[in-house]
Structures are given as structure tokens and as C-alpha cells.
Amino acid sequence: MLTYAQEPLETSxxxxxxxxxxxxxxxxxxxxxxxxxxxxWQWFPTDSLRAEQSTTAKFLVDxxxxxxxxTSYSESSDYIIPSLxxxxxxxxxxxxxxxxxxxxxxxxxxxxxxxxxxxxxxSLISNGGNNFEKDFNKSWDxxxxxxxxxxxxxxxxxxxxxxxxxxxxxxxxQWRMNMYRHDTQTKQWYTWANIPQNQTxxxxxxxxxxxxxxxLKKSGKTIALIPYVGGSVQKDFEVDxxxxxxxxxxxxxxxxxxxxxxxxxxxxxxxxxxxxxxxINLSRFEISLPEKRQFFIQNSDLFVNxxxxxxxQPFFSRRIGVAKDTTGTTFENKIIAGVRLxxxxxxxxxxxxxNMQTAEDPSNQIAGNNNTVFTLQKKVLDRSNVxxxxxxxxxxxxxxxxxTQDRFNRVVGADFNLASKSNRWTGRTFxxxxxxxxxxxxxxxxxxxxxxxxxxHSVSFNVVRIGDNYQSDLGFIRRTGILKNYFRYTYRIxxxxxxxxxxNFSQSFYYVGRPKDNYLMTDRGNWSDAELSFKNQAKxxxxxxxxxxxxxxSFDPTRSDALVPLEGRTGYNYDxxxxxxxxxxxNVFNFNVKSSYGNFYNGTKFSVSSQMNYRIQPYFTASMRxxxxxxxxxxxxxxxxxxxxxxxxxxxxxxxxxxxxFFQYSSQSENFGINSRLQWRFSPLSDxxxxxxxxxxxTDTFAPQVRSLTFKLTYWFNK
Numbered sequence: 001m002l003t004y005a006q007e008p009l010e011t012s013x014x015x016x017x018x019x020x021x022x023x024x025x026x027x028x029x030x031x032x033x034x035x036x037x038x039x040x041w042q043w044f045p046t047d048s049l050r051a052e053q054s055t056t057a058k059f060l061v062d063x064x065x066x067x068x069x070x071t072s073y074s075e076s077s078d079y080i081i082p083s084l085x086x087x088x089x090x091x092x093x094x095x096x097x098x099x100x101x102x103x104x105x106x107x108x109x110x111x112x113x114x115x116x117x118x119x120x121x122x123s124l125i126s127n128g129g130n131n132f133e134k135d136f137n138k139s140w141d142x143x144x145x146x147x148x149x150x151x152x153x154x155x156x157x158x159x160x161x162x163x164x165x166x167x168x169x170x171x172x173x174q175w176r177m178n179m180y181r182h183d184t185q186t187k188q189w190y191t192w193a194n195i196p197q198n199q200t201x202x203x204x205x206x207x208x209x210x211x212x213x214x215x216l217k218k219s220g221k222t223i224a225l226i227p228y229v230g231g232s233v234q235k236d237f238e239v240d241x242x243x244x245x246x247x248x249x250x251x252x253x254x255x256x257x258x259x260x261x262x263x264x265x266x267x268x269x270x271x272x273x274x275x276x277x278x279x280i281n282l283s284r285f286e287i288s289l290p291e292k293r294q295f296f297i298q299n300s301d302l303f304v305n306x307x308x309x310x311x312x313q314p315f316f317s318r319r320i321g322v323a324k325d326t327t328g329t330t331f332e333n334k335i336i337a338g339v340r341l342x343x344x345x346x347x348x349x350x351x352x353x354x355n356m357q358t359a360e361d362p363s364n365q366i367a368g369n370n371n372t373v374f375t376l377q378k379k380v381l382d383r384s385n386v387x388x389x390x391x392x393x394x395x396x397x398x399x400x401x402x403x404t405q406d407r408f409n410r411v412v413g414a415d416f417n418l419a420s421k422s423n424r425w426t427g428r429t430f431x432x433x434x435x436x437x438x439x440x441x442x443x444x445x446x447x448x449x450x451x452x453x454x455x456x457h458s459v460s461f462n463v464v465r466i467g468d469n470y471q472s473d474l475g476f477i478r479r480t481g482i483l484k485n486y487f488r489y490t491y492r493i494x495x496x497x498x499x500x501x502x503x504n505f506s507q508s509f510y511y512v513g514r515p516k517d518n519y520l521m522t523d524r525g526n527w528s529d530a531e532l533s534f535k536n537q538a539k540x541x542x543x544x545x546x547x548x549x550x551x552x553x554s555f556d557p558t559r560s561d562a563l564v565p566l567e568g569r570t571g572y573n574y575d576x577x578x579x580x581x582x583x584x585x586x587n588v589f590n591f592n593v594k595s596s597y598g599n600f601y602n603g604t605k606f607s608v609s610s611q612m613n614y615r616i617q618p619y620f621t622a623s624m625r626x627x628x629x630x631x632x633x634x635x636x637x638x639x640x641x642x643x644x645x646x647x648x649x650x651x652x653x654x655x656x657x658x659x660x661x662f663f664q665y666s667s668q669s670e671n672f673g674i675n676s677r678l679q680w681r682f683s684p685l686s687d688x689x690x691x692x693x694x695x696x697x698x699t700d701t702f703a704p705q706v707r708s709l710t711f712k713l714t715y716w717f718n719k
Contacts, residue, residue: 009208010038016060016067022160024118024149026058026069031144034058034069037192037208039149043180043188045501045535046494047197048290051190051555053215055096055181059210061163062067064215068159069190070096072116072181075149079116080184082615087121091537092585092613094184096157099125099202101176101243102168103259104346106204106383107419108301109176110166111136117147117618119655128383128419130426134309136202137544142166143684143718164220166345167259169233179205184586187536198455201418205383209363225718228684230269232714237704251295260342260351265295266337269712280627280644280668282452282557284525287476291317302352304388306415307430307475311484312445314411314432315373315391315617316476320356323366334359334365350377360397367399371474383419393473399714409473410435418450425452434471440659442467442516444478455492462486468516481521486510501533524548539582549601553625557601558631559668563636566601574599589614604635608653621650654683665698671705672696685716 003401011036020028031688036058040051053073056203060067062436079094082714089112091098097113109125114670122144124137168175180191180201181339193206227250234243251676258264281287296317307313323333338356345351352375358486362370391411413432418425427450429525434443448526468481488508495502512523525545531541549572566572576598583590609627625646632639644667650660661676674694695705 001324008216008404008603009037010211011035011059011208013059013066013212014063014209015213015552018065020060020065020158020160021718022145022147022158024147024156024158026156026158026678029032030060031058031069034060037179040179040181040192041194042188043195043201044537045187045197047195051181051183051192052186053183054190054489055179055190057098057179057192058612060349061212061216064163064220064693066161066163066592067159068098068161068663069637070098070157070159070179070181071626072096072155073153074154074155074183075185078185079150081115081117081119081618082621083650084119084655085616085650086119086141086655088115088119090121092184094155094182095121096179096181097202099120099129099178099180099207100166100355101204101207102166102172103344104174104206104331105347105379105422107379108174111145111202112159112161114146114148114157114159115153116148116157118157118181119618120144120146124298124300125202125204125482125552127305127417128205128423128426130419130423132200132202133426135282135301137297137300139292139294141685142358143716144635149242149360157458158276162220163216164222164255166219167255167261167392168216169344169347170218170258171214174205175210175212176204177210187584187586187646187661196455198453198458199423204425205419207420219255219258221719222253223593225717226251226253227715227717228269228708228712228714231344232708232710234708235704238706251599252558256343259346260341261298261343263295263298264338266336268293268295268335268338277686280629280666281559282556282629282631282642284551286476288316288476289318293317295338295340295707299352300352302342302350302377303354305374305417306375306387306413308447308449308462309431310338310480311464312432312447312466312470312472312474314389314413314445314472318561319356319474319476320371323361323364331364333361348379352377357396360399361438362399368396370394370396373474381418381422382421387415387417389413389415391472391474397554406436406438406473408435408437409471410718411472413445424453426453431469432472434469436469436471439469441469443469450669455494455704458488458490458492460486460488465515481514481516482512483515484510484512487621497535499534499535504531504533505529515547520550521548522550522552534614536583536584537586538584539580541578541580543578543580543596544575545578545598546573556638556641558638558642559709560638560640564636564638566637572601575603576600595628600631601633603637603639605632607632623648641667667698670697672702683715686714688713 016030036056038056040055042049058069058072086635093115095113095115099111101109111123113121124140127135130366142165148157169503178193182189195206203473229248231246247269252264255407268519321335324330336357336359341353344624356371358369371549374390377385377387394408409436415430427446431446449462452459464484466480466482470480490506493503505530508527510525513519526546528544533539551568553568554565556562577598580594584591591612595608597606607629610627614622615621626646628644645665648662652658658679664673676692678690691710693708696701697705
């Protein structure tokens with residue numbers, strides 16, 4: 001059993017003897033006799049004091065559901081609830097969140113949260129929950145219930161989580177659990193377990209224990225059928241062609257035992273997925289965008305948590321369903337069907353298997369492909385694991401194209417992931433080998449990383465070696481033939497001040513060389529950072545950077561198809577200074593802004609980026625994203641003023657009806673886009689979508705490019 005809090009924390013979960021009505025009142029007699037937890041600690045702005053506002057919670061269970069009753073006391077009813085949309089951000093909301101580690105491994109868990117209006121959010125947690133950006137999958141959806149009421153000086157939240165909606169060992173007598181709360185009135189975060197303020201509040205290292213009055217029965221078998229029907233009217237103005245499309249297909253979800261899930265999909269359609277944010281790319285490399293498709297979400301860490309997530313990731317699920325034609329243009333490639341088996345075989349062993357077939361597209365000379373991923377993860381020590389991965393992309397059929405891929409591409413590899421009991425030490429080492437019909441020599445990637453995170457000092461180190469011929473068609477590989485070293489040291493000063501929380505100083509260094517070119521240095525960077533954190537949750541950061549880049553090939557950083565790009569086989573040394581500020585996100589109007597100025601290759605660059613947010617709670621939120629890069633290079637090289645503008649408006653009429661509209665203009669891609677989506681959740685996890693997309697050329701003239709109106713209807717049949 002894992003318990004890392006300074007004092008042992010535990011509570012009993014009694015059996016419910018009557019039906020619990022989820023209404024936000026908790027009037028049932030069973031609640032009167034249930035054990036209660038209290039005595040929460042602060043995590044922000046300090047971890048050494050008890051919470052200023054009281055929070056209590058009670059738990060009940062029956063053969064079908066886990067019930068939770070949470071009472072959050074407040075100075076007033078002046079809550080902050082920007083939106084009624086599910087999966088809100090916790091930073092700018094009053095909310096309370098429950099984290100369950102049902103297998104008690106300190107590695108994977110489930111997160112359920114609610115706010116004073118009973119709006120839901122949920123996430124899957126992987127890798128111990130050390131990184132909010134990478135380890136919390138907010139795209140996960142599951143059936144559960146919650147309601148909240150505001151009473152005299154408090155909010156009462158009632159939650160019902162079906163046991164079949166999560167996985168746990170049959171016969172469980174204990175789960176690890178933590179609960180945290182964001183109180184915007186005091187600008188404080190509270191947590192049941194006393195978590196060091198240098199650790200993440202939602203991490204799995206510091207938790208208490210739920211003791212069940214009797215062993216849990218095997219969770220009920222879940223069989224969910226999710227058919228869809230959809231269609232669109234599309235107009236391509238460039239070729240003056242209109243298409244009317246009707247699609248149908250569906251998914252199925254089947255629980256196997258207490259820890260495994262089987263997902264099936266036929267003719268999947270992902271038209272409900274929000275449009276990706278455009279970016280201004282000034283680097284030499286491809287940009288990695290997050291996966292949002294529901295089929296790939298649950299237990300996704302079993303497939304994607306391998307290698308180096310920045311430089312050499314052997315599997316990147318967004319590669320499936322995407323192809324390149326003979327000109328190198330990327331477009332959607334139809335997925336015919338897929339199957340995915342993932343989860344816990346037992347307390348110490350997890351398995352992942354995925355197989356998907358994509359269609360042949362003769363018009364674009366794209367072959368059909370079968371895509372397979374197989375993984376195993378074995379728990380070792382307290383919170384560490386050893387993992388194995390096999391990735392295979394295999395051409396199917398006998399395509400007779402001038403432009404063809406290799407008949408196959410395979411990657412085999414193993415990773416060791418370290419996480420200590422106290423979470424001070426984390427790290428990874430891996431080695432992967434790729435195989436192709438023609439070349440397997442020097443086709444490997446390997447790496448070692450570790451992080452030490454203590455109260456005052458933190459250190460990060462990373463080294464990666466990628467061979468010249470390493471290739472993963474289903475992965476994300478920024479570049480090959482490199483040796484990269486990275487080091488970062490941070491010193492924290494925790495301030496005893498009325499307004500200031502901490503002052504952090506960091507020094508970072510990285511180096512990239514090419515072993516086959518006598519260790520030719522292609523990149524080097526030094527960063528010196530100072531960050532001031534305020535008790536109202538605002539942040540101010542100053543950074544000085546010095547970089548060196550050696551271009552192996554000619555390159556135009558403006559990506560404007562310049563007639564004279566920067567010369568290859570040339571080195572550039574440049575530096576800049578950057579200032580950034582993040583305001584208190586609980587304010588009605590909040591913003592972040594970042595600006596930098598300095599040398600850029602053989603010229604200069606001035607940059608400003610900002611996002612501004614405004615709310616009329618809880619029905620309307622608006623935001624404006626703005627990026628400006630002024631690049632000045634000496635003649636005859638290209639100079640440019642690159643602009644990205646992205647206003648967004650979101651209307652939440654109630655908890656079931658939402659309307660969001662997103663505008664994007666990018667001078668770099670010379671495109672103006674509109675995405676407007678109406679969503680009606682008429683039944684749990686069942687939706688009707690109406691999506692309008694419009695794209696315009698913005699070169700010499702403002703002219704329509706592609707326009708579409710799409711509908712999609714999904715319904716979740718659950719047994």
C-alpha cells in the first residue's frame with residue numbers, strides 16, 4: 001500500500017442501505033452515519049498552514065456506484081464559474097476535485113471534478129500526474145452524475161460514479177484517494193493530503209486511503225454501442241466543385257474483467273473534433289499537435305508514453321488517418337476500421353494493443369496500410385515500470401504507384417520509467433530500433449533523463465541519441481543523426497510576504513551535435529530565467545537567451561518561399577531578452593502577454609504574443625489570441641511581419657447546449673478560417689453537432705477557398 005502524506009490519512013466507506021438521490025442536498029439518512037474527512041491543508045500559496053475555509057467529504061458505496069458528498073464552506077456566494085461547458089479549466093474556477101488511484105500503484109488514476117453549479121470535468125491521469133500538460137487527458141468522457149446547491153455559507157456537491165465506469169481490482173478493500181479545492185475568494189488551493197508546494201496538486205504520490213467496509217464486487221460488465229450518422233455539404237471554390245457526403249458508422253466499448261477495455265470502430269468519423277489552433281512556426285521542424293479523437297483517449301499513455309516526447313516518440317496517434325500525396329501535401333486518409341484492447345491484466349501488468357486499417361487512395365497515389373501497436377508495462381519497485389513497444393506499419397494490397405512508401409516500417413523498443421515514493425526522483429531510459437526493407441543500420445534511438453524536484457533545488461538532465469536511419473512512420477521524429485544534451489537547474493526562494501509567493505532562478509543549457517559529422521554542433525542554447533510568483537496567482541518572468549544554430553540546409557525562417565533563403569552549411573549566433581506576465585486568471589478580464597527582442601540568425605526579431613479572456617459568467621466567454629513577429633534580415637534575404645489573430649466566443653446556454661465560434665487568421669499560411677460549432681448533448685454522452693467551416697485565401701485577394709456545413713448525430717447505448 002502506498003501512502004506518502006506526512007500523517008497517515010484514511011477514512012471508511014460504508015455501505016449505502018438506501019437509494020441515494022443525486023440532488024446536491026445529501027438528505028439521506030446514510031449520509032448522517034457516514035465517516036467524514038476534514039482538516040484540509042493549503043497547497044497554494046503555502047503548504048505549512050491549514051485551509052482558511054473548511055471543506056468536508058463523505059463516501060458511500062453499493063454494488064453499483066460510489067457516492068461522494070462534499071461540503072465547501074465559503075465567505076460568500078460570490079463564486080467564479082466562467083462557463084457551463086464540461087471539462088472547464090480548474091485554474092479560473094471555484095471547484096472541488098476527487099482523484100482515485102484504484103489500483104494503488106501511484107501511476108495511473110481517475111479525476112472527477114465539479115463546481116458550485118454542478119458542471120463536470122474528468123480526466124485520465126498517467127505517469128503519476130507530474131505534468132498537467134502531458135499527464136492529464138481531458139478528452140476522456142465517461143458517464144457519471146453530479147449536482148450542487150448553494151446553501152447558507154456553503155456549497156454542497158453530490159457525486160455518483162458508476163463502478164463500471166472505472167477500473168479496479170475485483171475484491172478491492174482499499175483505494176488511494178485525494179481531494180483538492182480551488183477557492184477563488186481567498187485565492188487559495190486546499191488539499192486533503194499535505195502536498196509539498198513544489199509538487200503538483202493533482203499528482204498521485206501524496207494521497208490518503210479509502211477503506212471499504214466490505215470487498216468490492218467485480219464491476220458490472222459494460223457494453224456500449226455508439227453509432228453515428230453524419231453528412232456534409234462541401235464547396236471547393238478553387239476547382240469549383242461541390243460534394244454532398246453522407247457517412248455512418250460507430251464505435252463499441254466492452255469491459256473485459258475489472259481492468260481491460262475493448263474498443264471497436266467501423267468507418268470512424270471525427271467531425272466533432274474542434275479545429276486545431278494555428279501556429280506561427282519559425283523553427284526548422286514539424287509542430288506536434290495534441291490528439292483529441294475519443295477512440296484514442298483511454299489508456300493512451302500505454303501507447304504514447306515511450307521514447308523522448310519532444311525528439312523521438314515511436315508512436316504518435318495523429319499519424320493514423322493522415323497521409324501525404326505526391327507533392328507532400330498532408331490530408332485526411334480514410335480509416336476503415338480499428339480495434340483497441342487496453343488496460344490492467346493484474347495489479348502489476350498492463351497491456352495495450354491497437355490495430356487500424358486505412359484505405360487506399362489511388363487518385364493521390366496513397367496505398368492502404370495496416371497499423372499495429374502492441375505494448376506491455378510491468379510495474380517494478382514502488383511506482384516505477386518497465387515497458388515494451390512494437391509498432392508496425394504495413395502496406396496492404398498491391399498498389400501500382402510511381403510514388404510508394406516502403407512496404408513496411410517497424411519499431412521495437414523498451415523503456416524504464418522511474419518514479420520514487422516521494423516523487424523527488426523521476427526519470428526514464430529507453431532504446432528503440434527501427435526496421436525497413438532497405439536500411440536497418442544506425443536505425444536506433446536511445447535516451448536517458450532524470451529529474452530531481454526538492455523544495456528549494458530542482459535539476460533536470462536529458463540526453464538523446466538518434467541514429468541517421470531511425471524511422472517511425474507512425475511516430476513523431478523531429479530529426480535524425482543527432483546527439484542532444486539538456487541540463488536545467490532551478491533555485492527557489494519561498495517568500496514571506498503579503499503579496500509575493502516565490503522567486504525562482506533557473507539556468508538551462510542544451511547542445512545538439514552530429515556524431516557522423518565529427519560531432520558537428522548544429523544547436524546550442526543558454527537560458528537564464530527569473531520568475532516572480534504572486535499570491536493572487538499572477539506570474540512575472542524575465543529570460544535572457546543565447547543561441548547558436550548551424551544550418552545544414554538552406555532555410556527561410558519566414559516560410560514565405562523567399563527567392564534567397566539563408567545559406568546552408570553556415571553557423572549563426574544570436575541572443576535576445578524576453579519578458580512575460582500572466583495575470584490572475586480568476587479576474588473577469590485576465591490575460592497573458594510575452595514580448596522579446598534580439599538578434600535572429602543574421603538579422604533581428606521583435607515578437608509579441610498575448611491571449612486575453614473575458615467572461616460574463618456563466619453563459620459567455622470570449623478570448624483573443626494574438627501573435628506578431630517582426631523579422632528583419634539583411635538583403636537579399638526575406639524579411640516579414642507575421643501575424644496570427646484568433647478571436648473565439650463561447651456561449652453556454654445551459655449544461656446541454658453550447659455554441660462556440662473560432663476565427664483564425666495567419667499571414668504565414670495566408671489563410672483566414674471560421675469554425676462555428678453548435679453542440680446539443682440531448683442524453684449522457686449523446687450529441688448532435690452542427691458545424692460550419694469556412695476558409696479563405698488572403699494573398700492578393702480575399703477569396704473563398706473551402707466551405708462546408710456538417711452535421712453529426714451520435715447516441716450512446718449503454719448496458
